[in-house]
Amino acid sequence: MNAGIVLFAGQRIDPGSDGGKAGPFPAVLEPAVRRATRERLIEMGAMVGYASASAGGDIIFGEELVALGGELNLYMPCERDDFVAQYVAPAGESWVTRFDRLCEAAASVNVSCEERLLGDETLVQFNNQMLQGMARLRGEALDQPPYLLLLWSAGAPPEPGSPADFMDHWPELSRLSIIDMDELRIAEGLAEAAAVDLDDIDLLDLEFGVSPRAIRAVLFADIATYTQFEDREVPLLFDFLAEAQQKVEETARAPILINTWGDAVHAAAETAHDLADYAAALTAAVAGIDPAAFDLRHRPRFRIALHAGPVFVGLHPLTGRSMIFGHHVNRAARIEPLAVPGAICASQHFVALLKAEMDQRADEARLTDDAYAPRYTVTYLGRKDLPKQFGSEDVYLLQDREARTDRSDAEEPMAPTQISPPMDMRLEVGDELAEITVVAARVEAFCALHDLGDDIAHAVNLSLDELLTNTMTHGAAAGDPLQIQVLFSLSGDTLTVQLSDTGTAFDPSEAPAPDLESDVEDRPVGGLGLHLVRELMDSLSYRRQDGRNELTLTKRLGATAPESE
Amino acid sequence: MDIRENEQDGVCVIAPVGRIDSNTARDAEAALLPKFDDGRPIVVDFAELTYISSAGLRVLLMAAKRSKTSGVPLALSGMAPQVHDVFQVSGFAKLFDIYDASADAVGALSA
Numbered sequence: 268m269n270a271g272i273v274l275f276a277g278q279r280i281d282p283g284s285d286g287g288k289a290g291p292f293p294a295v296l297e298p299a300v301r302r303a304t305r306e307r308l309i310e311m312g313a314m315v316g317y318a319s320a321s322a323g324g325d326i327i328f329g330e331e332l333v334a335l336g337g338e339l340n341l342y343m344p345c346e347r348d349d350f351v352a353q354y355v356a357p358a359g360e361s362w363v364t365r366f367d368r369l370c371e372a373a374a375s376v377n378v379s380c381e382e383r384l385l386g387d388e389t390l391v392q393f394n395n396q397m398l399q400g401m402a403r404l405r406g407e408a409l410d411q412p413p414y415l416l417l418l419w420s421a422g423a424p425p426e427p428g429s430p431a432d433f434m435d436h437w438p439e440l441s442r443l444s445i446i447d448m449d450e451l452r453i454a455e456g457l458a459e460a461a462a463v464d465l466d467d468i469d470l471l472d473l474e475f476g477v478s479p480r481a482i483r484a485v486l487f488a489d490i491a492t493y494t495q496f497e498d499r500e501v502p503l504l505f506d507f508l509a510e511a512q513q514k515v516e517e518t519a520r521a522p523i524l525i526n527t528w529g530d531a532v533h534a535a536a537e538t539a540h541d542l543a544d545y546a547a548a549l550t551a552a553v554a555g556i557d558p559a560a561f562d563l564r565h566r567p568r569f570r571i572a573l574h575a576g577p578v579f580v581g582l583h584p585l586t587g588r589s590m591i592f593g594h595h596v597n598r599a600a601r602i603e604p605l606a607v608p609g610a611i612c613a614s615q616h617f618v619a620l621l622k623a624e625m626d627q628r629a630d631e632a633r634l635t636d637d638a639y640a641p642r643y644t645v646t647y648l649g650r651k652d653l654p655k656q657f658g659s660e661d662v663y664l665l666q667d668r669e670a671r672t673d674r675s676d677a678e679e680p681m682a683p684t685q686i687s688p689p690m691d692m693r694l695e696v697g698d699e700l701a702e703i704t705v706v707a708a709r710v711e712a713f714c715a716l717h718d719l720g721d722d723i724a725h726a727v728n729l730s731l732d733e734l735l736t737n738t739m740t741h742g743a744a745a746g747d748p749l750q751i752q753v754l755f756s757l758s759g760d761t762l763t764v765q766l767s768d769t770g771t772a773f774d775p776s777e778a779p780a781p782d783l784e785s786d787v788e789d790r791p792v793g794g795l796g797l798h799l800v801r802e803l804m805d806s807l808s809y810r811r812q813d814g815r816n817e818l819t820l821t822k823r824l825g826a827t828a829p830e831s832e
Numbered sequence: 833m834d835i836r837e838n839e840q841d842g843v844c845v846i847a848p849v850g851r852i853d854s855n856t857a858r859d860a861e862a863a864l865l866p867k868f869d870d871g872r873p874i875v876v877d878f879a880e881l882t883y884i885s886s887a888g889l890r891v892l893l894m895a896a897k898r899s900k901t902s903g904v905p906l907a908l909s910g911m912a913p914q915v916h917d918v919f920q921v922s923g924f925a926k927l928f929d930i931y932d933a934s935a936d937a938v939g940a941l942s943a
Contacts, residue, residue, distance in 0.1 A: 700855050707883075725883075725914045732885045736854040783923030787896045795922050796886035802921040 271411040271688075271716045273313040273332075274402040276395075276433035277324015277418035278448060282357040291420035291448060292323055299451045300324065300418060305331045307446060309705055311414060312712030313337055314689060317402040319344070319394060319428065320366055322358030324418035329369045335709055336692035336755070339373040340401065344394035344428070347376075349383050374689070379616070380577050382594050388427040389480040389577045395428055396482070399436065400619025403626055404645070408686035411716065412442060420448035436623075438630035480577040483535045483591055484542035484617060485599040486522070488549070488571040490530040491608035495565045507561040511552035519548035524589055532569075533600075535591050539575055539621035540628075543643055546571045546611050547667040554609070554670075568608035573617040573665065574599035598660070601653040605662055607681060615661035618645045642668055649684035688716050691756035698749040700739055703732050706753065713755055719762065719824060726803040726822055727755075727764060733796035734766060734775065734818065742770025742816075760825060764804075766818040773816060774809045775800065835863045836880075841942040844872045845934055849880040852888030861891045868898045873941035877934040879910030884918055896927055909937040 280297070281290035292300070304327055316332045318325045320341045329339050343350045355366045370376050379394040402413040415437045417430040425431035437443060452458065496504055520541050522534035536542035549569060558566045576595030583590045598614070606612035613621070625641040632639030645663040652659045664681050692713050696702050707728045714724035731753065743749045747769065754765040781794040801807060806821045833856040836847040844867055852860050867874050876892070878884075892908075899906035909931040911919065919925040931937040 703853065703855065704851070722914070728883075729885055729918065732853055736885070736887065740854070787893070787900050787927055790893060790927065792890050792893055793886075795889055799886055799918065799921060 269312045269411075269712070269715050271312060271314045271409065271712065272402055272406045272413040273308070273311060273316050273416050274398055274413050274433075275316060275318040275325065275328045275416045275418075276428070276430045277318075277321075277328055278420050278423055278430060279321045279325075279354070280323030280358050280362070291423040293457070296448070296451060296455060296457070297327070299455050300446070300448070301327050301331065303446045303451060304328055304418065305335070307416060307444060308332060308335055308337070309708045311416070311444065312708065312715060313416075314692070314712055314716045315405060315409075316340065317342065317398045317405075317413075319354075319398065320350070320369060321354040321428075322356075322362035322366070324430075326355075326362065326365055326369055328416070328418070329373065330365070333369070333372045334695055335705075336694045336713075338689040339369070340375045340377065341370065341373045342377045342379055342394055342398045342401070344379055344390040345383060346378060346381060350378075380594065382577075387480055387577070389482060391428040392432075393482050393577045395433060395436065396623060397616060397619050399433075400621075400623040401615065403622045404615075404618060405686065407622070408647070409688050409716070412439075414442045414444055415439075416444045416446070418446045418448065422449075438627055479579055480593070481537075481580050481591075482575065482620075483537065483578050483580070483595075484539045484573065484575045484620065485578065485591070485596055486532070486534040486536075486542055486546060486571060486573055487600050487603040488532040488534075488546075488569045489603065490567045491570040491606075492565055492568050493530040496563070496567070500563055503561050503563055504567060507556060507558065507563060507567065508553075510556055510561070511549065514552035514555070515545070515548040518551075519544040521545075524591065526588070526590070535578075538624055539573070539617055540624045540642075542573060542617075543611075543613075543621055543665060543667075546573060546665070547643075547670065550609065550611060551667070551670055570603065570606035570608050571611045572599060572603035572606050573611065573613040574602055575614070575617045575620045598653070598657055601655060601657045602660060602662065604654065605651050610681060611665040611667075612648070613645065613663045613665045615663065618663045618665070621645075621665075640668070644668065646681075646683045647686050648681055690758070691754060693755075694753045696735065696751040696753060698739055698743065698751065700736065702739075703735050706731055706735065710755070717757060723762065723822060723824060727762065727820075730800040730804050730820060731764065731766070733800050737773070737775070737796060738768050738770050738816075742768060742773065744769070744771050760823055761805075762822045762824060764820040764822070766816075766820070768816050769814060770816060772811050774811075775818065776807050776809045833859060835860065837863075839872070840934075840938045842872060843875055843938045843941050844870065845875045845877055845938065847877040847880060847934075851883040852881065852891065853883065853885040854887040857885075857887035857891050860888060861894065864891060864895055865898060868895070868902045868904045871902075871904060873905040873907075874899070875934055875937040875941060876906070876908050877910045877937070878908060878912070878915055879934065881910075881915055882912065884915050886922070889918070889922055889924055892924070893927070905941050907931060907937040907941055909934040 278292045280292045308331055315338045317340050318328050320326060332339050355362050379397045380390050406413040419430040522536045522545055525534040578591040578593045578595050580591050602614055629639050644666045648662045648664055650659050651662045694709055696706060710728050711724050749770055751768040756763050775797050778797040781798045782791060804820045805823045808819050810817050833848055833850040838845050846864055848860055895906060907929040
């Protein structure tokens with residue numbers, strides 16, 4: 268199995284350690300869960316992970332992925348202090364410390380909705396959708412379809428954000444891997460978890476009420492070229508838009524809410540795909556009508572921003588019309604100025620939802636044997652600053668494959684930003700020989716992610732095997748446990764491997780060349796390992812620093828296998 | 833690593849499966865070296881060996897020495913390209929009779 272990208276959902280650890288609250292994940296099970304998670308990550312070749320950071324499965328997953336040199340991306344449903352209070356602190360103070368340490372070690376820490384949780388399951392559901400969508404987007408960019416890894420207990424209630432909830436929203440059963448907590452319990456000599464009595468569910472400290480929020484896709488648009496129109500042209504412009512609206516109605520579902528103010532449009536839909544369809548139809552209609560037929564000197568061009576998130580829904584007290592409000596509505600409005608006329612820009616929240624919806628449609632089509640081609644592609648434009656203290660946002664350009672014009676009708680090109688795979692990997696290596704097979708599996712996963720080829724993976728693995736075997740067998744100073752770290756980094760056409768250990772000083776670059784000529788009888792047994800390292804790698808340099816052996820090896824990529832003789 | 837053994841035309845065929853490294857070299861040594869006491873020619877078939885390190889080469893060098901002193905013929909077969917590279921780089925290719933397929937090695941030793 269090669270699953271470079273892993274989305275994880277795991278059972279939370281039972282809150283507190285006071286008796287009588289035996290849930291699906293008692294603290295005694297933690298070592299078994301850790302071992303099982305680590306084994307699964309090694310087996311899957313996990314290099315990039317997406318998870319929340321609740322006490323229990325999430326934090327254990329994150330810690331193990333980081334220990335194996337993987338890139339961890341954390342997503343939380345609400346503001347960090349609120350999240351800690353709800354999902355981390357109930358398990359005890361040590362988990363809060365681990366949470367903080369994990370946030371430090373993570374490649375990214377994201378908040379899906381910068382609001383208070385308010386006991387609202389909608390935020391948790393949205394966070395799940397974000398996690399799934401971001402894993403899918405990353406998978407698409409790196410050409411590695413993501414896997415869902417679950418730490419799952421049959422007895423746990425399918426609350427929002429639970430492994431069961433994730434499984435229900437994961438269509439690709441062939442890319443699902445489950446760690447069954449009941450198997451771990453039995454192996455540890457515990458009874459199987461009893462199914463949780465639904466009447467008793469408040470023991471899990473979950474008190475979700477009726478949600479005042481709903482997940483909505485949100486559009487803000489305006490006519491960027493509005494000032495080009497003279498006052499006398501405005502009625503003509505509205506005639507033009509009436510014609511455009513007829514075309515839009517023919518091809519797209521109407522948004523569930525639409526409000527206008529002058530040339531500005533604000534709309535919302537229940538799914539990202541519906542709103543993308545509306546935005547694409549509006550863009551195509553405006554691009555397809557001849558302005559001269561309406562006596563207009565210029566073609567009006569919308570700039571459109573799409574965003575998504577949990578928003579409050581209600582009726583406007585003054586107009587009685589339905590409306591949405593909250594942080595994400597304001598945020599959508601701040602994204603709009605980033606769009607160029609004729610283009611559709613979208614936040615990472617929107618494209619995450621859209622990608623998950625399109626993958627869902629693809630899977631349904633597979634089940635019914637229908638043809639399906641995703642309608643939209645996205646291009647990452649980079650992280651952009653938003654005005655008015657809204658921080659920054661990862662912004663994408665949305666492209667409609669059904670549009671007649673290539674790319675978009677945009678006036679000016681928007682430069683894409685490369686989404687890169689993790690370029691380095693840091694491993695903590697234990698001091699037993701069995702650890703070498705773990706290193707080998709991680710090197711293979713790293714090389715597979717970067718498509719470096721089997722020869723590179725083999726050369727690096729054999730070299731590390733020889734060096735680590737030497738260090739573990741001969742390097743331990745009396746009494747001190749050996750600490751070993753390996754850092755792999757890829758830059759240009761060179762893979763660099765830095766090996767650092769606390770063993771006794773030893774410079775492998777000074778080792779004498781072995782006898783490769785004499786007959787079997789006289790050929791010494793041994794001395795070959797370092798020779799293999801020198802032959803297989805392109806350079807090797809050593810220094811002793813701060814009581815550590817620091818060895819740097821490089822391997823040029825694309826070079827052919829070493830010459831014989 | 834597993835080690836499979838069978839006999840073909842009076843030749844003992846030993847086939848290690850997986851990796852021979854510092855973790856498994858002792859198992860390989862324990863399986864291979866006593867065979868030289870039986871007197872039958874020996875083929876070590878690498879067709880299912882994915883990986884060998886210097887710890888594995890050490891075992892094979894000991895086997896070659898044993899072959900020389902005991903007079904029991906030894907041949908190797910079925911090396912994957914990466915395993916073959918290790919034999920080349922280490923100068924071991926010259927120490928052994930290496931065949932593409934185990935049937936060729938068995939044929940040569942049973943003749």
